[in-house]
Amino acid sequence: xxxxxxxxxxxxxxxxxxxxxxxxxxxxxxxxxxxxxxxxxxxxxxxxxxxxxxxxxxxxxxxxxxxxxxxxxxxxxxxxxxxxxxxxxxxxxxxxxxxxxxxxxxxxxxxxxxxxxxxxxxxxxxxxxxxxxxxxxxxxxxxxxxxxxxxxxxxxxxxxxxxxxxxxxxxxxxxxxxxxxxxxxxxxxxxxxxxxxxxxxxxxxxxxxxxxxxxxxxxxxxxxxxxxxxxxxxxxxxxxxxxxxxxxxxxxxxxxxxxxxxxxxxxxxxxxxxxxxxxxxxxxxxxxxxxxxxxxxxxxxxxxxxxxxxxxxxxxxxxxxxxxxxxxxxxxxxxxxxxxxxxxxxxxxxxxxxxxxxxxxxxxxxxxxxxxxxxxxxx
Amino acid sequence: xxxxxxxxxxxxxxxxxxxxxxxxxxxxxxxxxxxxxxxxxxxxxxxxxxxxxxxxxxxxxxxxxxxxxxxxxxxxxxxxxxxxxxxxxxxxxxxxxxxxxxxxxxxxxxxxxxxxxxxxxxxxxxxxxxxxxxxxxxxxxxxxxxxxxxxxxxxxxxxxxxxxxxxxxxxxxxxxxxxxxxxxxxxxxxxxxxxxxxxxxxxxxxxxxxxxxxxxxxxxxxxxxxxxxxxxxxxxxxxxxxxxxxxxxxxxxxxxxxxxxxxxxxxxxxxxxxxxxxxxxxxxxxxxxxxxxxxxxxxxxxxxxxxxxxxxxxxxxxxxxxxxxxxxxxxxxxxxxxxxxxxxxxxxxxxxxxxxxxxxxxxxxxxxxxxxxxxxxxxxxxxxxxxx
Numbered sequence: 001x002x003x004x005x006x007x008x009x010x011x012x013x014x015x016x017x018x019x020x021x022x023x024x025x026x027x028x029x030x031x032x033x034x035x036x037x038x039x040x041x042x043x044x045x046x047x048x049x050x051x052x053x054x055x056x057x058x059x060x061x062x063x064x065x066x067x068x069x070x071x072x073x074x075x076x077x078x079x080x081x082x083x084x085x086x087x088x089x090x091x092x093x094x095x096x097x098x099x100x101x102x103x104x105x106x107x108x109x110x111x112x113x114x115x116x117x118x119x120x121x122x123x124x125x126x127x128x129x130x131x132x133x134x135x136x137x138x139x140x141x142x143x144x145x146x147x148x149x150x151x152x153x154x155x156x157x158x159x160x161x162x163x164x165x166x167x168x169x170x171x172x173x174x175x176x177x178x179x180x181x182x183x184x185x186x187x188x189x190x191x192x193x194x195x196x197x198x199x200x201x202x203x204x205x206x207x208x209x210x211x212x213x214x215x216x217x218x219x220x221x222x223x224x225x226x227x228x229x230x231x232x233x234x235x236x237x238x239x240x241x242x243x244x245x246x247x248x249x250x251x252x253x254x255x256x257x258x259x260x261x262x263x264x265x266x267x268x269x270x271x272x273x274x275x276x277x278x279x280x281x282x283x284x285x286x287x288x289x290x291x292x293x294x295x296x297x298x299x300x301x302x303x304x305x306x307x308x309x310x311x312x313x314x315x316x317x318x319x320x321x322x323x324x325x326x327x328x329x330x331x332x333x334x335x336x337x338x339x340x341x342x343x344x345x346x347x348x349x350x351x352x353x354x355x356x357x358x359x360x361x362x363x364x365x366x367x368x369x370x371x372x373x374x375x376x377x378x379x
Numbered sequence: 380x381x382x383x384x385x386x387x388x389x390x391x392x393x394x395x396x397x398x399x400x401x402x403x404x405x406x407x408x409x410x411x412x413x414x415x416x417x418x419x420x421x422x423x424x425x426x427x428x429x430x431x432x433x434x435x436x437x438x439x440x441x442x443x444x445x446x447x448x449x450x451x452x453x454x455x456x457x458x459x460x461x462x463x464x465x466x467x468x469x470x471x472x473x474x475x476x477x478x479x480x481x482x483x484x485x486x487x488x489x490x491x492x493x494x495x496x497x498x499x500x501x502x503x504x505x506x507x508x509x510x511x512x513x514x515x516x517x518x519x520x521x522x523x524x525x526x527x528x529x530x531x532x533x534x535x536x537x538x539x540x541x542x543x544x545x546x547x548x549x550x551x552x553x554x555x556x557x558x559x560x561x562x563x564x565x566x567x568x569x570x571x572x573x574x575x576x577x578x579x580x581x582x583x584x585x586x587x588x589x590x591x592x593x594x595x596x597x598x599x600x601x602x603x604x605x606x607x608x609x610x611x612x613x614x615x616x617x618x619x620x621x622x623x624x625x626x627x628x629x630x631x632x633x634x635x636x637x638x639x640x641x642x643x644x645x646x647x648x649x650x651x652x653x654x655x656x657x658x659x660x661x662x663x664x665x666x667x668x669x670x671x672x673x674x675x676x677x678x679x680x681x682x683x684x685x686x687x688x689x690x691x692x693x694x695x696x697x698x699x700x701x702x703x704x705x706x707x708x709x710x711x712x713x714x715x716x717x718x719x720x721x722x723x724x725x726x727x728x729x730x731x732x733x734x735x736x737x738x739x740x741x742x743x744x745x746x747x748x749x750x751x752x753x754x755x756x757x758x759x760x761x762x763x764x765x766x767x
Contacts (some may be wrong), residue, residue: 021483068620074463075442079507080435081465084750088622095635098620098754099471102436102443102463111460111475117482118382144442148403151441257459260447275456357446362459 019281024116025240025247026368027233028057029336029343034197034228034324037133041227043072043082044089047129050231051089054125058233058243062091065233066121068098069112071105071128072328075140086129097121104128105230105332106255106293106354106364112234113253122239129229130328137225137327145358146260157358158222158296162214164267164359165298169216171268173305176216179297180204183220183322186297190319197224197324223295228326230333248339248350248368252280255364260357267359270306276365277307277351285373288347289314291334293354295321302360303353317341331355335366342370349373384765385477386603386610387725389419389596395559395710398497399590404439405451408493411592412452415489419596420607423453426596427485432462432472432492433714434749439498452491464618466662466749468492469717470756473595473745474616477758480599481613487602493592494712501588501713520585520665522751524577526630527667531579533631536670536685538579542570543688544666545584545708551695552705554734559589559710584666584708591712593719603764611725614742614765615646616758623751630752636675639755643744644677647759648766653678656759657740658700658727659693660720662747664707669693673701676746695735703727703735717747721758728762 030053038046055061068090072083083100092098097120101107105128112124132140141157168174184204190196201207207220233243240247256272259265277283290313294300300315309315316322318337321330331354338352348370356362391414393399399407408431416422429452431445441447445461452459464471469492476490494501502518530536546567552558565583573583603610619639621628640652649655659678663669670684678699679687687693693701702708704723707716724745726732732740742761748754 073442074435074437080437080504081507081750083463084465084623084753087620087753092621093625095619095621095633095638097618098464099462099475099618100464102461107460111462111478114475114478114482114484117484118478120382140442143440144444144446146447147439147441147444255458256456257446257449257454259455260449272456356443361446361449 019252020117022117022119022236023249024113024234024236025249026335026339027235027240027244027247028054029232029339030054031195031230031333031336032228033195034226034326036197036225038131038227043077043086043129043131046131046227046229047086047127048089050229051127054231054233060123060233063094065123065125066097067112067115067124068096069100069108069124069126071101071103071108071332072130073102075143076130076132076327078134104328104330104354104356106335109232109234109332109335110253110255110364113250116234116236122236124234125231126234126332127229127231128329128332130326131227132225132327133227158214158217160262160358161296161298162217163262165216165221165296167267168298168301173268174298174301176208177204179221180207182297182300183207186316186320186322189317190323193318193323195324196319197226199323217296221297223321223325226324226326228324228329230329230336232332232336244343246343246345246370248342248370251367251369251373253366254279255362257362260361262359268302270302270360270363273303273306273353273363273365276363280365280367282307282351282365282367285349287313287351288349289317289341290351291316291318291320291338291353293321293331293334295325297322299360307351331364338368342368382481383483383599385480385613386598387595387760388598388603388606388610389415389421390722390726391415391418391594392557392719392722393592394557395589395591395712397587397589399495404441404444404495405448407495407590408448408491408592409451411594412489412491415594415596418608421596425487426453426489428458428479428488429454430460430462430472430476430488430490432468432718433494434463434465434468435504437499437504438501438713439495452489464749464754464756466713467717467747467754467756468749469593469715469719470721470745470747470758471618473718473721474618474756474758476597477613477616480597487596487598489594489596491592491594492715492718494714495590496588496712497590520577520580523665524580526752527665528579530631530667530671534682534685540670540685540688541579541584541666542567544663544669545570547694548702548706548708551703551735552709555704558705559587580665586664586707586711589710589712591710591715593715593722595718595722608731609729609762611728611760611762612764614759614761615643617642618756621753623753631671632675633752635753636748636755639757640676643757643759649759652676653699656699656742656744658703658724658737658743660704660723660743660745661701662707662717662720663702664711666708669701672746700737703732703737717756720747721745725760728760
């Protein structure tokens, strides 16, 4: 496979382009119907239906999966080793080749993609889940900040996002009406998504009459609190073709991290997204759609600028994380939704993005293509 | 694309101690990373990606601490991954990093594993609260003691075997400047008369709780060709998992451990591990796990592991030295413990293990396990570049 050309106007990838040597595709995707709380469900019970769903879609069984990787957070679950119980849902017997990242499932997918690149496996099961309802996720997320200088101040996730939004407004890059338009567009798009938690929205004028949550953010600028799970199956080459008539080929995938301290970053920019997108080949050809993991309305503005996305590219046809935001799964769901557009024949080249950390600190970009996509000649 | 060979060209550790109150978490991990880079004679700019591993975030009270460690580990602008597979995580983290090189995705990768256990109380961190688990056990020892007892009943091993392992590992640790416990006055009798914690596991047969970090620099053939010191080549690596609890689970010799070892030996072309391996760094948090894993890893027939211990085979001067570094029984920063095993195996085949070097070691196994004896990660390293 050829390396993507790097246009001079885009940052060069740090090292080798992350396009892989082996064709790997998303062949199945499933997600839960995300809800505000799932008091009656354990994490295992949350994960089981989506695992069974992707296996059924492909006709695979657990013992025919070459590698399994999951993403979750002990802090959300409120207990150490929470992923060990979720493993029971996989049916890891006989023993399986398996790993886990304490990250969003999008990075579990990345680890699985790397595993398939080594040639040691031809199929991979990726899943992630997040149950935000047992605690106050807004407070829980403060525990992921620098424990010496930031966490003791308890700046919550909405307050940090508000700082970022205010920086954008101060820079003249958006205004509160612009943010509200993003909220309305996302939640109205979600009316077509049966898995979304918030479907439909009041109009912009009505939203702007409502009080601030943390100025300049109103409630509509913030994601819902969601419990949910998602699963994806990856497959390489002919295996992928045998499992899905329209595999969503991962044309490129890369991820980058920025400094942690919000004070040393320009919060209106996302250089890590741009670097990852460049390495993933996102700028090589036009996109049909994008699924962005922007939990807050203002963050979509930051990402659109980093990715050179104008209004011609539909963003978050699924409704995005503003319509359902199961923490730790929301990034994987973006990749799944992007793949689903290709599986359904509704798009040929889609960008998927996932984020982690405060104010978009860490970002992953994957470019998915159908066989007809710009790279299709080699498929 | 076929798998690319992977070489370990840098190893760094901190001096493991009960509490590193002089450094932050960032300072601790950076210390190990700087030492690994110095060993490889590389700088931060030579690193393409960083892979971090540690056990539960509750041990330090920081959720996803790798986010905050991005600057300290020189990862800004680079890919950074965070692995968590319970006690096996140090090994799994090294394998995830190795796969980035093997897949041709990156040229040179830094991987770091750590635990700063003095930030909390690991024993109670490992004792899950209601409603997640019935309050039947306290700490990992409470979970594993019945399985040790099952091993003793199953094999008829004499009571003294556990104390022999503990005494050996603590004495080996005296030759390792990075080991946490340096008990110069320890005797076998003192091990045997130390307080009973979780019957049959005594105080001196139990791992300590440590602050520590370990780092490795991994690279491919081109990087290995430039490296100033001998590299360790990865001849095989694998992970296996099975559920925590199920009817028919063999806690004494879990199938996942046997399968994982068999996969690694197959990759490395090893058919007789007892004869073909020169050293083993095995994850032994409670002394009795040495004979148990000797059987699980294929070094002894079922029921025979304790006989190797009794015969001195696993001593530093035996024909299968196990844990010349002093092992987990002498240093246990939990999240790093697996990577330390992998690192010590690499040091042996590089000939750089110092006072605890096994003369002429050319092939060594690094082993880690975690959870309810359900997560396994292993690698086999050699001084020769693997045949393709």
